Amino acid sequence: MSAAPAASVPVSGASVQPDEHVSRETPSVDEDDPPLAMEALRAVQILNPSGEIIMPRPDHPRVICVANQKGGVGKTTTTVNLAVALALHGNRVLVVDLDPQGNASTGLNVPHHAGVPDVYDCLIDNVPLAEVAQGVEGIPNLFCVPATIDLAGAEIELVSVVARESRLQRAINAHPEKFDYVFIDCPPSLGLLTVNALCAAQEVLIPIQCEYYALEGLNQLINNINLVRQHLNPTLDVSTILLTMYDRRTRLADAVEQDVRNHFGAKVLNAVIPRNVRVSEAPSYGQSVMTYDPGSRGATSYFEAALEIAVRGVNTGGTA
Incomplete structure (x- = not known):
């Protein structure tokens, strides 16, 4: 399966022609491949059967902080599924799990029990990120820096650390390999861990639940982002808003969507993530919905969102 050389991908009224920044890497079939690798291949075949859809690689690394201090809005689910979708289409992706609950690590089936080297070691003990990052089974281009329960104490320990706001930024910048995308999954709070993520990122992606x-x-989140931009990270930008948990049967969901689009304008992705039971089930199997059920509405919606983020980034020079 290979990409058609003359194909273009229409997104948001634009099209991208393949160029030197476009990856044409696709998984290959091998009878000896492990089951998860076979599921990744199956996902690509279902989501992109013709091979014509391509996800352009940015010309410089895009570090994206996925943040919202409200819990249960789909931050981790969004981080995991966007990362998998981009990695399956040839982008090199790193997920940094900055939530002490370690849900992103669970969703990618990366060990994160007590004693496993994790992002806490990078923040507090200056352990290089490369020594902590683990490859995600079955997806060669995807890596994850896990979070263990140790991270719960980092918020307090960071208070007395020198340059406490930029610890994560320095760890990412010091990584010897360059990734196309770095996704940072934030905890549902506005403490020092989230501030570290905002200092390390150039972009903020905010998932917004289509509910009351x-x-x-x-x-408050926007105010904090503005404070970080003014005092610590002048390049920070809220680049992307993603509507999640959309229930098309309710008027409320439609009303929330209109409010968000009126408020944020072009920052809101056209792709909307529906309420979908497959999205909820996937983490219990240590998978993203992309590989768990690539034909589901949840998988196709996250695929469309990832494609839109990739194309927008190329069209605007690196930020969506």
Whole structure:
């Protein structure tokens, strides 16, 4: 299976022609491949059967912080599925799990029990990120820096550390290999861990749940992002808003969508993530929905969102 050389991908009224920044890497079939690798191949065949859809690789690494202080809005699910979708289409992707609950690590089936080297060691003890990152089974281009329960104490320990806000940024910059995308999954709070993520990133992706109170608390997040931009990271930008848990049967979901699009304009992706039971089931099998059920509405929606992020980034020079 290979990409058609003359194909273009229409997204948001634009099309991208393949060029030197476009990856044409696709998984190959091998009878000896492990089961997860076979599932990754099956996912690509179902989501992109013709091989014509390509996800352009950015000309410089895009570090994206996935943040929202509200819990349960789909931060981790979004991080995991976007990362898998991009990696399956040839992008080199690193996921940094910055939530002490370690849900992103679980979703990628990466060990994160007590004693496993994790992001805490990087933040507190200056252990290089390369020594902590683990390859995700079955997806060659995807790596994860796990979070263990040790991270729960990092918020307090960082208070007395020199240059406490930029510890993660220095760890990412010191990594010997360059990734196309670095996704940082934040905890549902606005503490020092989230500030570290905001200092390390150039872009912020905010998942917004299509339910009542969806916009409540967002002003505080935007204010914090503005403070970080003013004092610590002048390049930081809220580049992407993703609507999640959309239930097309309710008027409320439609009303929230209109509110968000009116408020954030072009930053809101056209792709909307529906409520989908397959998305909820996938983490219990240590998988993303992309490989667990690539034909589901949840998988196709995250595939469309990843494609849109990739194409927008190329069209605007690196930020969506």
